[in-house]
Amino acid sequence: MKLALSKWFPVASISDLPYRHIFQGQLLGREYAIWKADDGNINIWENRCLHRGVRLSIGTNEGFELKCQYHGWRYANRTAGCTYIPAHPADAPARTICNNTYTCQEKYGMVWTCETPIGDVPDIKGFKSFTVLRPIPINSAYKNVRNFLSSKEIPDHHMLRSKQTEFWRFKTNAGNLLSLVIQPQSGNISILRGIYNLKTTGTEKLRVLKYYNSLMTKLRDEIESQHLPKLHERNPKISKLADDLSQFPTLSDQKHNLRVSVSEKVKLSDNIVKLKLKSIKKQLPTFHAGAHIDIVLQNGLIRQYSLTNGPGETDHYCIAVKIEKHGGGGSKIISENISVGDIMAISAPHNSFPLLRNSTHIIFLAGGIGITPMLSMAKAMHSMRQSFELHHFTKSNDKEAFSHDFASFTNKVITYNDLSINQSLTTIKSLLKKPKFSNKIYVCGPGEMIQNAIKIGLEFGWNESDIHYEYFKNENEIHKNSTFKIDLARSAMSLEVPSGKSVLQILKENGVNLVSSCEQGACGTCKVRVIEGKIDHQDVFLNSLEKEGQNIMLTCVSRAKSKRLILDI
Known part of the structure; x- marks a missing residue:
């Protein structure tokens, strides 16, 4: 076995x-x-x-x-x-x-x-070209069929002895070759498959298929007529649920343990570069629309980029990077120093901006490079034939950057080029002025655009829970001058958070490896539940309702207004 x-x-x-x-x-x-x-x-x-x-x-x-x-x-x-x-x-x-x-x-x-x-x-000698024959099921065990073929003389065919025990090769009187192989379907059912060593077409193929179908059927009838004893049926091993899936997962540090190679680098426009990343060894993990990955750059910088893949595009990850001339250096390194064939370290995908499919229609509002997570979402919606519309506000020199991604649903995409702030606000108002039951809004782009879209939506009567957004960075000033205590309910630990350090830093210094990503209050990866205490929210991830609830905080930037917080860790 x-x-x-x-x-x-x-x-x-x-x-x-x-x-x-x-x-x-x-x-x-x-x-x-x-x-x-x-x-x-x-x-x-x-x-x-x-x-x-x-x-x-x-x-x-x-x-x-x-x-x-x-x-x-x-x-x-x-x-x-x-x-x-x-x-x-x-x-x-x-x-x-x-x-x-x-x-x-x-x-x-x-x-x-x-x-x-x-x-x-294994290779089969003499079969560089071939015709696949019709498979014949046989009510007999693999062992019985194998023994029969090893000793049987087939009319007009001569067996060719070989060290390969998986195949039975025969030479016809005309000099052509036949190879038979057995598929052990179950304990007492086998399938006899064969190939003929000439590529045939048309009437010749029909003649070959008919001839060998008749020949293999006769072999089946002869095997089944022997009434050989049946074997015990094989019961395939069914894997049990892994122990780590039957328990609460333990908190672990976010590791950038996936290694990928850059298989493609394309300049989509003067300001945008696309990278296609393929795994070196293992299959890349499953992702969901809206997910992003961490990328470790050559100088040690870690940057987050949204995946633009559609459903089923699982042999690679695609990201699009806007080249920021006055940014922190990440996009410049990707633009100037990363080449096809380079090896990069990345994290598994994590998703703090998931596509929720419990709506009848979705309005996507994307500003500039904020289109990237929505490309994946739009592709997913299109594949499931769900209703959506995508509005992209961009500069004219970038308007064609994602035309290839829009190709399958161009009728649902409207691009706005070089609009002023007032023109953009007027357009967004016209799009959101009629809220409907079970409709949702997704917005991603510059911080000011997101804030205005949320404000306009609320003014027109949209529920805040139906407005979803993702900031690329937290532009708010972060205050770190408070001192407070945190109690970890499940870890039985009490820790002091001094001024100048975040809750996340203190947790990691004391062996609590909470998963994190952007560490600036934008992605939501490091959020934890708060059991007791008053939170000083400084993030741009939680909406106002979530902040008012005082039961969730982002440990990378948020602090305490009370003397103590009890965290569900």
């Missing part, structure tokens, strides 16, 4: 995977959902939805995602990570919700896999 688990076996023919189809395969008793994404990637997954165990093979192939037919859970191409749960449209699924995936190789017109592969699918 262990040897079988490390051997490559075919589980499907390439012809079983037409456009947006899902094929149900089986090997050694385990069922697979096998499907080809629109980018050509072939996925082999365990054939069950993680929710209720329904077969994914009866679901829908959306091109870059697989959708379960029962409750609509969606899983991403390559990673098999869950991207959407309809019952919780306002929540981004945890990255740990991920189906089991299996190694896949495409060779000789067939799809091959195994649970613990060693090496690659």
Whole structure:
């Protein structure tokens, strides 16, 4: 059994995977959902939805995602990570919700896999060109079929002895070759697959297929007529829930432990550069629309950039960077010093600006480079055929920078070039003047634009909870002159926060590795729940309702107005 688990076996023919189809395969008793994404990637997954165990093979192939037919859970191409749960449209699924995936190789017109592969699918001598034959199921165990082929003389064919025990090669009287391979579907069912060593077309292909279909069917009938004893059915090993998923996760420091190479660098405009990042070894983690990553630059700077990927674009991460001539140096390094082939350290995606899909319509307002998180959101909305409109306020020299990303939904995008502040305000007022039930606003861009959009929305009667925003930086002056005490309820620790240091700094100095990212009160990564105490909010992440609630704080900038805070850590 262990040897079988490390051997490559075919589980499907390439012809079983037409456009947006899902094929149900089986090997050694385990069922697979096998499907080809629109980018050509072939996925082999365990054939069950993680929710209720329904077969994914009866679901829908959306091109870059697989959708379960029962409750609509969606899983991403390559990673098999869950991207959407309809019952919780306002929540981004945890990255740990991920189906089991299996190694896949495409060779000789067939799809091959195994649970613990060693090496690659072996080469078959004499089969540089081939015709794939129709597979024949046999009601007999793999061992029985193998023994039969090893001793059977096939009419007009002579067996060629070989050290390869996975294949049975035969030479025809005409000098052509036939190779047979067995797929052990389950304990007592096998599938006999074959290839003919000439590439045939038209009537010749039809003749070859008919001939070998008849020949392989006769072999099946002869094997089944022997009434060989049945074997015990193989029960595939179903992985139990990992211990770390059945417990509350422990807090850990944000590590930049992913290594990627720059596979593409494109100047989208005079001021914007696009980077395409591909993993060196491991599959990149699943992301959700609105997510960003930390990038460690060559001089040690750490910068955050939103992912612009669409659904299922899981073999790479894409970011777009605006070159700031008077910025902190991050964009300048990317523009001048980063080249194709360079290795970079990044974090896994984290998302403090998630796309909530519990609305009937979304209005996206983007200012300048604030378009980046909304590109991913718009692509996700478009793929799910949900209603939205995207308004992009930009400079004329950048107006074509993202035209390629807009290509599939240009009818939903309106670009405004070189508007003055008053013109922009007038436009935003016209867009938000008629709030509707279950509609939402997403805004990202310069701080002043975000503040004005929120103000206008509230004046026209929008609920504050329906206005979502993301600042790229906190432009407010941060005061650090207070001194107070923090008690950690779950860690049984009491710590003093002196003037000049943040709560986050004190936590990390004392071994509490709270995850953080921007550390300026803009991204929300370091937020914690406050059980008791009065908070001095200095961030731009929480809205006014959340600040009034006095039960959440961003530890990187916010402080205490009271003498003590009790944190839920």
